[in-house]
Amino acid sequence: MRPLKELISLGEARGIWEAAAKPLRRTETVSTLQALHRILAQPLEAQLDVPGFARSAMDGYALRSSDSLPAEKNRPLRLRCVERIYTGQVPQRPIRPGECAEIATGAILPEGADAVIMVEQTEAEGDEVLIYQALVPRANVIQRGADIAMGTVVLQEGAFINPSRLGVLCALGVQQVTVYDRPRVAIIPTGGEVVRPGEELQRGQVYDINSYTLASIVLEAGGEPFIHPIVEDHQEKIIAAMESCQETDLFVFSGGSSVGTRDLILDICTRLGEVLFPGIAVKPGKPTLLSTWGEKLILGMPGNPTSCLSNAYMILMPVIRRLGRLPEVHRQVAHYPLSRRQPSTLGRHEFLTVRIANGEAMPVFKSSGDITSMSLADGYIEIAANVDLIEKGERVAVTFL
Amino acid sequence: MRPLKELISLGEARGIWEAAAKPLRRTETVSTLQALHRILAQPLEAQLDVPGFARSAMDGYALRSSDSLPAEKNRPLRLRCVERIYTGQVPQRPIRPGECAEIATGAILPEGADAVIMVEQTEAEGDEVLIYQALVPRANVIQRGADIAMGTVVLQEGAFINPSRLGVLCALGVQQVTVYDRPRVAIIPTGGEVVRPGEELQRGQVYDINSYTLASIVLEAGGEPFIHPIVEDHQEKIIAAMESCQETDLFVFSGGSSVGTRDLILDICTRLGEVLFPGIAVKPGKPTLLSTWGEKLILGMPGNPTSCLSNAYMILMPVIRRLGRLPEVHRQVAHYPLSRRQPSTLGRHEFLTVRIANGEAMPVFKSSGDITSMSLADGYIEIAANVDLIEKGERVAVTFL
Structure with a gap:
């Protein structure tokens, strides 16, 4: 076991991952509804006017506004209604002076007409319509291209x-649109002691928790997770597993429960690329490393389920959002008094899970090895590295999970 | 055209839809990863201890704590190391007095041993190990069931x-878990003037926008959208379309651009069930109706794309969350000064889209018929029904879209 000496602060680590996680350039074409929550890969220029x-x-009568000018409330104008135009129908004839056409909301304005009078300001008398109001040109008319004019760039890359x-x-x-690819994230569980849920x-042995909590965070972040079958803690076998995941942007390991796994991943990273940081001054979850492998990134996460997941929120998620060019995820944050005095380790940024009870934030952290440290929590608070104590009753910002 | 007289306030409407949208009881069994963001349909009792x-x-030596009691920093105790236990391996023999076993983090504690000494507090000498520290029982040992004890209800229904x-x-x-069904939402576009994107x-005619923005909101809300092919504005045809969507919890119509469609949907609702409200005092989007059809709900949305979408955020989304038993969606909210004086209609709750520019919230609403009233916005502000004016510079809460 090698000691983990070179810890950097969370802030420094953030600077490093923001520089290392380069927004992906790969694109794909998807159908419109599949484009929801994706990032447009090219500007969209309108190829038509809308409408x-x-x-x-309005529902009313299409007319020539110049005809309507003498109309007054007490001196209605009389026009001959020559047509009834429903929405989606094409007008059959132009409107000439002294004429109008009954028209539905959204229907095409007939040629000659330049305004619509609301049905409430008229009165029908057989084929004739009484107009009680003068209209200006374009009154109650939606111009062609009023929403979107052909040639406009309506959405930017x-x-x-x-x-x-x-x-x-x-x-x-x-119907189809070109968007940037989702970051592809390969999660490679290692170690003889982990077993896929559902197996005996x-x-x-223990069941593999981390691969699934990591995959959940990848999904929440807008990435595409792939969980590799469990690989032995063996350098060549792990590298072979990585090589089998051709189309991967980010590899994620979680350290297994033993320190040996962390050293093994560190050795692999040193061999394949450049280790950008071997550990972070956070609590829990120090043994979190970031490394490059050519254009790809490798994130080594702690093996303990809660440390692995807290760092997935703090590090994996923003790395994926950055690769995927996606805006930051905003979680619900609310302030509560802390239910008890909470000491914290100076020099380490702490992620402390809490439950909301009786209007207070109650720490529920048991141990970083316990997934229930997090599953029983409603959210978490973060305690900065330079804070060593939060007093009972002090207000803390709870980020909901 | 029938006038829309019976408007109720948004608050009243909320009370009505909260009573009408009954949480679904249907369940389905899904694989673990598919259970993400779903609602557990039965309590989960632990069938095993974890670990x-x-x-x-720790990485260290498993021993009998009673053996270690004489050990001191300057007077080490000498134990015979009888085995090396890796994580995932089963110990081959018990630890007898005077013995210890090298053990990796996460590995099984051998029989007889009740504590682990960290490797840093020891020194190896051939087959023997020097122990420089006395240990209490259970030191550095994670007890069986420490995370989850068999029989505990770990997750509630x-x-x-x-x-x-x-x-x-x-x-x-x-590996599989029973969760409540996602609400199934059938979106039925009607009218001869709307055309499915991609067609000529x-x-x-205009392209169908509302079916897709509504489907997007259904997806964001955790529902399962189904977009029905476009149906003619004809009572029997619309009812036949509804009857073809057997497994639907909620039908959504958007009024088309004509008032006629709204009346048609209102007639269908009156015929099939009970209209709970025919309109809401919101702006835009008054003509929004809610109706029952046996156990199913019908939501009639306005035809204008922006009104349809703003009401989808304000009404459709909470209705789906309620049907699906899902917690409220929390969007990012931030406060900005308003860039200009903004009058509002007394008696109507207003949804006003804004863009953030130069640290100010700038209204970008053009018309409720324009989808760009919303697509150019970063978010929206809500203006309560009893407010008729917001002054320039007044701070407003912007909910991001």
């Missing part, structure tokens, strides 16, 4: 496709 | 499966 025709904003931007793709009739546990 | 054996918390709770399932070797647009 593609001047349309009525790098735009995050939220529901309304997906709506823009649809408005333009776009032999004496001395 | 399943007393294990070492109704638990939201976040990454750490998914880790608990794995810790127990669970005829004069007077």
Whole structure:
């Protein structure tokens, strides 16, 4: 076992992973609905006007606004209604002076007409309509291209496709769109003592927790997780496993429960690329390393389930968001008084799980080896490296899990 | 066209939809990783201890603590090392007085031993080990069941499966789990003027935006959207379409652009079930109705893309979360000064889209017919029904989209 001496602060580590995790350039073409929460890989220029025709904003009568000018509340104007235009229908004839056409909201404005009078300001009398209001040109008319004008760049390269931007793709009739790839993350469990859930546990073995909690975080971060079958703690076998994951942007190991695994991953990283940091001054989860392998990254996580998962929130998630060009994930944060005095280790940034009970944040951390340290929690607080104590009743910011 | 007179406040509407949207009782069994963000449908009782054996918390030597009591820093005790136990391996023999076994972190504690001394507090000399420290029973030992004791209910029915709770399932070797169904939402586009993106647009037609923005919100809310092919604005055809969606919890219509469609949906709702409210005093998006059809719900949304989407955030999303028993969605909220004076309609709760520029919230709402009213926005502010004006520079809460 080699001691873990070279710890850097979480802030320094962040600077290093932000420089190392280069936004991916690979793209793929997906159908519109699949583009939700993806990042547009090229600017989107409108190939058509939306709407593609001047349309009525109201149910009413399309007319020539110049005709309407003499109309007053007490001196209605009389126009001849020559057509009834439903939404989606094409008008059959132009509107000439003295004429109007009944028109539905959204329907095409007929030629000649330049305004629509609301049905409430009119009165029908057989084929004729009484108009009680003068109109200005374009009144109650939605101009062609009013929403989107042909040729406009409506979405920039790098735009995050939220529901309304997906709506823009649809408005333009776009059925397929080119987006940046999701970061591909290979999770490689190692060690003879871990067993895939569902299989039979032999004496001395434990179920693999970390591969699944890591995969969950990859999914939450917008990445594509792949869980490799369990590999023996053996350098050549691990490298062979890595080589079998051709299309991977990020490899994630979790240290197994033994220190030997961490040393093994460190040796592999040193052999394959450059170790950017071998450990971080966080608590729990010191033994977290970042390394390169050509264009790919390797993240070695602690073996203890809670340390592995807390660092997945603090490090894995932002690394994936950066690779995937995705905006930061915002979790719910709320402030509560701490239920008890909480000492903390100076020099290490602490991730402390808490449960909310009786309006207080109650620490529930048992041990970093216990997954229940986190599953019983509602959220966590972070205690900065230069803070050694939080007093009972002090207000803390709880980030919900 | 029938006027929309019976508007209720958003608060009243919320009370009605919260009573009407009954949490679904249907369940399904999924694999562990698919259970992420789902709701557990039955309590989970641990069928095994985690860990399943007393294990070492350190790399060191397993020994009988009573043997170690005479050991001091300057007067080491000498024990005979009888075995080397790696993680995942089963110890071959018990530890007798005067003996110890080299042990890796996570490995099974051999019979007879009740404590582990850290390797740093020892010195190896051939087959013997010098012990420089006395130990109490259970020192550096993780007891069997320390994380989870067999028989404990570790997750309650109704638990939201976040990454750490998914880790608990794995810790127990669970490979499949029973969760509540996702709410199934059928979106039925109607009207001759709407065309599915990718198809050719005829004069007077527009692309269907709402079905896709609604489906996006259904996905964000944790529901399962199904977009029905476009149906003519015809009562019998729409009812036939509804009847074809057997396994649906919630039907969503968006009014088309014409008022006629809204009336049509209202007639269908009156015929099939009970209209709970025909409209809401919100802006935009008044013509939003909720109705029952036996156990199913029908939500009629406005036809204008921005009104449809803003009400999808305000109404559709919480309805789905409630049906699915899912916790409220928390979006990022931040406060900014408003860039200009903004009048608002008294008596209507307003949803106003804004862009963040130069540290200010700048209204970008064009018209409720324009999807760009929302796609160009970073978020929205809500203006309560009893507020008629927000002054320039007043701080507003922006919810990010």
